Amino acid sequence: MPLFIGLMSGTSLDGIDAALVRCGEGPVTLIDAIGLTMPEALRERLLSLCLGQTLSFAELARAEAAFCQLQAKAVAHLLVKSGTRPEAIAAIGSHGQTIEHAPYGHDSDNATAFTWQLDNPSLLAELTGCRVVADFRRRDLAAGGQAAPLAPAFHAALFSDPHEWRLVLNLGGFANLTLLPPDANAPVIGFDTGPANALLDAWHARHRTGHYDADGAWAASGRVDAALLDRLLDEPFFHRPPPKSTGREVFHLDWLAGHLKGHEAPEDVQATLAELTAASVALGVEQAMRQQDATGPMRLIPCGGGAHNRDLLGRLIRRLPDLGLMHCEDVGWTPDWLEAGAFAWLAWRRLENLPGNLPSVTGASGPRILGGVYSA
Structure with missing residues (x-):
């Protein structure tokens, strides 16, 4: 079964989670995982972009590059920690950093729904030497869905x-x-x-x-x-x-x-x-x-x-x-790595040309194959 890496940085902006996951026939298996703390300067920069009303392209480019470099660092550390070669990775599933999520648009009669995750999958592929799958949410949005949640x-x-x-x-x-x-x-x-x-x-x-x-x-x-x-x-x-x-x-x-x-x-x-x-x-x-x-x-x-x-x-x-209580560990996962694991699994679904969304969850008009593929 092929190996995938999922990368997740959530709305808490506390760091990058990276999960090494085996996907394919049989159970989805967590092999290893690592978390990198978000540097304070980058965290403040990303927070300033959230809800920012006047932004320059230069600001966005600097934040995107710094974020992508942190993602690449997380991948490198995970590969070393797990003893895995980059060529053994079928793909990295990169969620990116959500800057704004507006599935109803902003308040206006002609509001346009949008969701924006800061990411640079081309640079991530270049830095890691791995194929990257990214931009998972917008296809569901294009199909009339909320683009979330995808997990x-x-x-x-x-x-x-x-x-x-x-x-x-x-x-x-x-x-x-x-x-x-x-x-x-x-x-x-x-x-x-x-x-x-x-x-x-x-x-x-x-x-x-x-x-x-x-x-x-x-x-x-x-x-x-x-x-x-x-x-x-x-x-x-x-x-x-x-x-x-x-x-x-x-x-x-x-x-x-x-x-x-x-x-x-x-x-x-x-x-x-x-x-x-x-x-x-x-x-x-x-x-x-x-x-x-x-x-x-x-x-x-x-x-x-x-x-x-x-x-x-x-x-x-x-x-x-x-409600009775059940722990993620009962099925071989820990609560910290589930979201990163989800994007490894979604990358596998993309390479297999399988839908990644659930219309009953997002409200999309039907199942859709999510994400774009960026070769190493």
Whole structure:
């Protein structure tokens, strides 16, 4: 079975994840993985591009080149760590860095939907000596879909079980869920539920040292402001039926500021943001189960960086007490490498000329082969 490398940098902008994956006949297998921390200067540069209103092509080119060089460094480190030669890699699946995701366009009568991932697959192929598959999202968007989430097809390949419903919950910068039915012929449901680490990290960085609230300790020290939580949950996105996806374009610190009265203790806001994630996930689970008329045993499989946040997981379990808990490790994966693994798997699907999207998830008009191929 051929080897693929998946590269993922999520909306948290904390680093590059690289996963070495064996794809083909039989189970998709994680061979090795590595994470590289995002250099602070690059992180700040990328953050400034998100929602940037006036950007120069030179700024974009500099950020793109620096990001691509970090990706190439991650690939080189992974190859050395795993003892793998570059010529053994069938392809690298590169997600790129999402700068803006607007599946509904901006507010205007003639809004054009778009999604933009900063990437340079030609340069990545040159630097690594490996074939690259990139630009996965825009074909789904062109077919009328949301272009996100794309991981549910991979979740279905890894976690589907004929005896029970399973719910895969990715807690990255934003949260998305995948509802997997026991009936292999039933459609898979998946969509974004709202913010997860993006707002928690941003609020923490504003008031504390460090980019994230380790283990949710600061959130656990605060008290949920019920009135603030209600105001936040009034956001129309939470109540929109799927398919749906979102990002920093909707949920950012200015959005939060518009709901604050100005007297809140910072730790109480952090606790409320953690509860917002749990509450919006629970709302999403209700939407998905209602859409699928799901009944019977169901297990929750958390993944992504938020899967390590004990405070957040406790809030989720309290809101979803009827769900059993299952760990990614039970099928040979860890929660940190699932998204990178998904783009390795999507690269394999592209080379096999197999569809990579699920219309039941994204709302596209049909299955589509995703990604462009860039030769080494």
